[in-house]
Amino acid sequence: KRRTAEPYKIKSVETLSMLSYDERHESLARAGYNTFLIDSDDVYIDLLTDSGTTAMSDAQWGALMTGDEAYAGSKSWKRLEQAVKDVYGYNYVLPTHQGRGAENILSQLKIKDGDYVPGNMYFTTTRAHQEMNGATFVDIIIDEAHDPSIDLPFKGNVDLKKLQALIDKVGAEKIPYVCLAVTVNLAGGQPVSMRNMKDVYELCQSYSIDVMFDATRCVENAYFIKDREEGYANQTVAAILKEMLSYSDGCTMSGKKDCLVNIGGFLAMNDEDLYIRSRELVVVYEGMPSYGGMSGRDMEAMAIGIREAVDDHYIEHRIAQVRHLGQQLLDAGIPIVKPIGGHAVFLDARAFLPHLSQEEFPAQSLAAALYLDSGVRSMERGIISAGRDIKTGEHNRPNLELVRLTIPRRVYTNNHMDVVVDSILALYEKRDWISGLKMVYEPPTLRFFNARFEPL
Numbered sequence: 001k002r003r004t005a006e007p008y009k010i011k012s013v014e015t016l017s018m019l020s021y022d023e024r025h026e027s028l029a030r031a032g033y034n035t036f037l038i039d040s041d042d043v044y045i046d047l048l049t050d051s052g053t054t055a056m057s058d059a060q061w062g063a064l065m066t067g068d069e070a071y072a073g074s075k076s077w078k079r080l081e082q083a084v085k086d087v088y089g090y091n092y093v094l095p096t097h098q099g100r101g102a103e104n105i106l107s108q109l110k111i112k113d114g115d116y117v118p119g120n121m122y123f124t125t126t127r128a129h130q131e132m133n134g135a136t137f138v139d140i141i142i143d144e145a146h147d148p149s150i151d152l153p154f155k156g157n158v159d160l161k162k163l164q165a166l167i168d169k170v171g172a173e174k175i176p177y178v179c180l181a182v183t184v185n186l187a188g189g190q191p192v193s194m195r196n197m198k199d200v201y202e203l204c205q206s207y208s209i210d211v212m213f214d215a216t217r218c219v220e221n222a223y224f225i226k227d228r229e230e231g232y233a234n235q236t237v238a239a240i241l242k243e244m245l246s247y248s249d250g251c252t253m254s255g256k257k258d259c260l261v262n263i264g265g266f267l268a269m270n271d272e273d274l275y276i277r278s279r280e281l282v283v284v285y286e287g288m289p290s291y292g293g294m295s296g297r298d299m300e301a302m303a304i305g306i307r308e309a310v311d312d313h314y315i316e317h318r319i320a321q322v323r324h325l326g327q328q329l330l331d332a333g334i335p336i337v338k339p340i341g342g343h344a345v346f347l348d349a350r351a352f353l354p355h356l357s358q359e360e361f362p363a364q365s366l367a368a369a370l371y372l373d374s375g376v377r378s379m380e381r382g383i384i385s386a387g388r389d390i391k392t393g394e395h396n397r398p399n400l401e402l403v404r405l406t407i408p409r410r411v412y413t414n415n416h417m418d419v420v421v422d423s424i425l426a427l428y429e430k431r432d433w434i435s436g437l438k439m440v441y442e443p444p445t446l447r448f449f450n451a452r453f454e455p456l
């Protein structure tokens with residue numbers, strides 16, 4: 001099979017910082033062994049997140065000069081609105097500054113105290129907005145999604161029996177909507193099959209329960225359907241995406257991922273009444289419905305990014321680059337979440353560091369060790385990110401104790417991926433020497449952003 005390359009060439013570069021071991025050690029200590037607190041200047045290859053870290057195209061950079069900054073009626077908004085309607089297919093769309101702006105509005109309008117919002121695994125901001133509005137999040141993802149070693153093509157799928165059981169238990173009137181994430185970030189960037197989306201939608205329609213997608217990485221999900229689901233191999237990703245979204249009543253969208261921009265988002269829906277009520281809250285929280293927390297130039301960039309993201313050459317390369325990293329780790333026997341996800345490779349820190357108890361923070365320790373070894377920054381997605389139980393005050397103890405290696409879009413080459421592989425192989429060789437951490441400062445909420453640690 002002939003090898004392929006990036007479907008773009010580089011026109012501008014950002015020089016990367018290459019610190020010495022001692023300089024990295026000093027930087028890590030200064031950051032309290034928390035990768036969130038390391039200065040970007042001290043990071044060589046930044047795999048903390050794919051959110052907002054995209055490289056924009058020359059078409060997007062050029063469009064910045066044409067941003068219409070009119071307070072109302074901006075033509076940049078008209079272009080963005082048209083792009084969302086063309087590519088996503090919803091009747092109505094409202095701009096927000098980023099994904100959680102849309103989550104805030106949707107949760108306030110759709111949830112009443114004591115409701116239940118079922119979803120395929122939680123996400124931090126999504127669940128926070130649901131709980132702040134009085135709902136209980138109920139995980140309805142298939143059991144296998146919580147086991148890193150199980151390899152299934154659509155690990156993000158909903159277990160329809162769990163959804164039916166919740167409806168039987170609490171009644172459909174207590175369920176304002178199902179939140180279906182496509183893909184599922186914390187399960188390892190795992191997709192939902194078209195079959196499952198259809199089944200969920202039909203079940204919900206029979207009870208007049210809405211289905212709202214968290215569409216943040218929906219283009220990646222569309223690609224996995226093309227690649228793995230019977231009957232879609234010869235369809236374009238754009239056509240698959242349109243069909244996916246037809247099994248929903250609306251979506252929240254963080255533009256910072258699959259819309260190929262550094263800021264921006266939207267809330268989309270088919271119901272006019274929800275649109276009108278949402279438009280009121282956009283004015284309260286985001287600004288006019290013709291800019292929603294974005295400048296005109298940001299909206300121009302996003303209108304173009306939305307269309308670039310469904311280019312088959314772009315998305316094929318994006319997914320292949322994540323696989324390029326993950327497959328080398330699998331071949332070397334490194335424990336990672338299987339199958340390899342759409343936006344990241346997740347190291348299974350529990351299996352990588354079996355000599356550490358969860359109280360010694362294996363994922364936090366591994367992320368710190370990786371940065372110290374090579375200047376590669378990753379994100380802890382384990383007991384620290386899971387926080388404490390709001391009732392008991394005890395640590396939530398997630399099954400998944402993971403280190404997320406998140407690949408920004410159109411930024412790094414496969415050579416950078418190979419540097420990451422070599423660093424992880426070196427760490428694996430000497431994994432017995434990786435010590436745990438103790439938390440020396442714990443913030444009251446969302447502790448993973450600002451907590452500080454010291455080696456045990």
Ligand SMILES: CC1=C(O)/C(=C\N=C(/Cc2ccc(O)c(F)c2)C(=O)O)C(COP(=O)(O)O)=CN1
Nearest residue numbers: 049051098099100123124125185214216254256
């Ligand atoms: C599936 C989904 C997301 O992945 C997501 C964001 N994701 C981030 C940034 C992040 C968010 C929360 C954290 O505790 C975190 F440490 C990192 C990320 O890195 O993965 C949002 C929210 O979209 P906003 O970021 O545009 O508001 C909604 N839905």
